Amino acid sequence: MRKTNISIASLALLAVACGANLPPKELVDARAAYQAAAKGPAAQQTPADLHVAKQALDQAERSFNDDSDSPQTKDFSYVAIRKAQLAEATARASLAQKEREAAEREAQNLQGDALRQARNDLANTKSSLEKTQDQLAREKAAREAAEKQAAQAMADLQKIASVKQESRGMVITLSGSVLFPSNESNLLPGAMVKLNEVADALIKGNPDSNITIEGHTDSQGQRSYNMELGQKRADAVKTQLVARGVAADRIKTVGVGPDRPIADNKTAEGRANNRRVEIIVEPSKH
Numbered sequence: 001m002r003k004t005n006i007s008i009a010s011l012a013l014l015a016v017a018c019g020a021n022l023p024p025k026e027l028v029d030a031r032a033a034y035q036a037a038a039k040g041p042a043a044q045q046t047p048a049d050l051h052v053a054k055q056a057l058d059q060a061e062r063s064f065n066d067d068s069d070s071p072q073t074k075d076f077s078y079v080a081i082r083k084a085q086l087a088e089a090t091a092r093a094s095l096a097q098k099e100r101e102a103a104e105r106e107a108q109n110l111q112g113d114a115l116r117q118a119r120n121d122l123a124n125t126k127s128s129l130e131k132t133q134d135q136l137a138r139e140k141a142a143r144e145a146a147e148k149q150a151a152q153a154m155a156d157l158q159k160i161a162s163v164k165q166e167s168r169g170m171v172i173t174l175s176g177s178v179l180f181p182s183n184e185s186n187l188l189p190g191a192m193v194k195l196n197e198v199a200d201a202l203i204k205g206n207p208d209s210n211i212t213i214e215g216h217t218d219s220q221g222q223r224s225y226n227m228e229l230g231q232k233r234a235d236a237v238k239t240q241l242v243a244r245g246v247a248a249d250r251i252k253t254v255g256v257g258p259d260r261p262i263a264d265n266k267t268a269e270g271r272a273n274n275r276r277v278e279i280i281v282e283p284s285k286h
Contacts, residue, residue, distance in 0.1 A: 021068055023064055023068075024064075024073060024074055024077065026060075026074040026077035026081070027060055027061070027064055027077040029077065029081055030057050030060055030077040030084065031057065033053075033080070033084035033085055033088075034053055034054060034057045034080065036084070036088065037053060037084040037085070037087045037088040037091075038050060040088050040092070041088075041091040041092060041094075041095045042087045042088050042091035043091075044091075045090075045095050046087050046090045046091040049083070049087035049090050049091070050084075050087045050091075052083050052087070053080060053083035053084040053086070056076065056079050056080035056084075057077075057080040057083075057084070059076045059079075059080070060077040060079070063076050151205075152204070152205070156197065156200070156201045157172055157197075157198065157205075161173060161194070161198065162174075168280055169281050169282040169283050170206075170280070170281040171278055171279070171280050171281075172278070172279040172280075172281070173276055173277070173278050173279075174191075174194065174195075174198075174237075174276060174277045174279070175272070175273075175276055176216070176217070176272075176275030177272060178190070178194065179194075179195075179233070179237070180233055185229060185232035185233045185236050186236065187237075187240060191240075192240055195237060195241060195244070196240070196244050198241065198279065199240070199244030199245060200244065202241070202246055202279075202281065203244075203245055203246060206281050206284070209281050209282050209284050210252075210282045211241075211250050211251045211252075211280065211281055212252050212253075212254060212279075212280040212282070213234040213237050213241075213251060213252070213253045213277065213278070213279050213280075214230075214253075214255075214256045214277065214278040214280065215229070215230030215231055215233035215234035215235075215237075215256060215257075215277055216230055216256050216257070216258075216260060216261075216276045216277070216278065217229055217257050217258050217274065217275055218261070218270075218271035218272075218275050219258040219261065219265040219274070220271065223257060223258060226257040227256075227258075227259075228255065228257075229255075230256050231253065231254070231257075232255070233255075233277055234253035234254060234255055235253050237253075237277050238251050238253050258274070261274045262274060262276075
């Protein structure tokens with residue numbers, strides 16, 4: 001019975017001794033505060049402040065180990081808590097500042113890129129505009145030159161033939177008596193000169209337009225003969241124009257014969273007017 005009482009007393013003393021060695025709440029909080037700071041950004045951002053916090057915690061630990069009941073342990077623990085909190089707060093503030101500076105640099109870089117892009121776009125637009133203006137100026141000059149050339153060609157034609165504008169195009173009328181002997185399709189020497197002038201004018205003023213050559217006669221004689229004569233005369237005119245340089249694939253010929261008179265075939269003057277060749281220059285498709 002006495003042995004049992006001794007054991008119980010020993011356990012009680014052990015329990016009292018263990019209770020006396022438990023750290024105070026302040027030291028426990030100081031340890032937790034330091035662990036939190038050490039696991040946070042302080043280790044990278046503010047290692048010196050974290051070191052100071054560790055020294056403060058070590059001082060509190062030594063005080064507790066030297067005298068677990070010493071009130072200084074709580075004071076040292078409180079200081080250690082504040083040092084750890086300061087290290088963590090300073091680290092987070094430093095990290096936030098660095099992030100803000102990085103964001104500002106990124107924003108400046110983006111603004112710089114945007115400004116450079118805007119300048120490049122402006123330069124490209126200016127260059128494109130200048131090219132467009134140059135192109136328009138060249139096109140205007142070419143158009144004016146073409147119009148001037150066409151006007152000169154028209155003036156040249158009007159000196160050697162009757163020229164008028166109709167819905168089917170520009171109609172150049174040459175008298176049959178000027179081009180051919182009576183009832184023949186061989187060109188007179190003087191006709192070749194005139195047709196050469198017509199060809200030059202067509203090449204200069206209407207280089208791309210299609211051309212139709214119509215051979216017309218009066219109504220005397222058989223119609224079949226006149227139709228054939230009109231075709232041969234149209235072909236003869238084409239041959240001369242092509243020889244002078246007009247592209248053959250631009251020209252087609254039609255023998256109209258007596259079918260489209262422009263004057264009365266009952267008079268000599270009317271019949272002379274009906275004996276003609278018409279060169280029709282179609283309107284340009286451009």
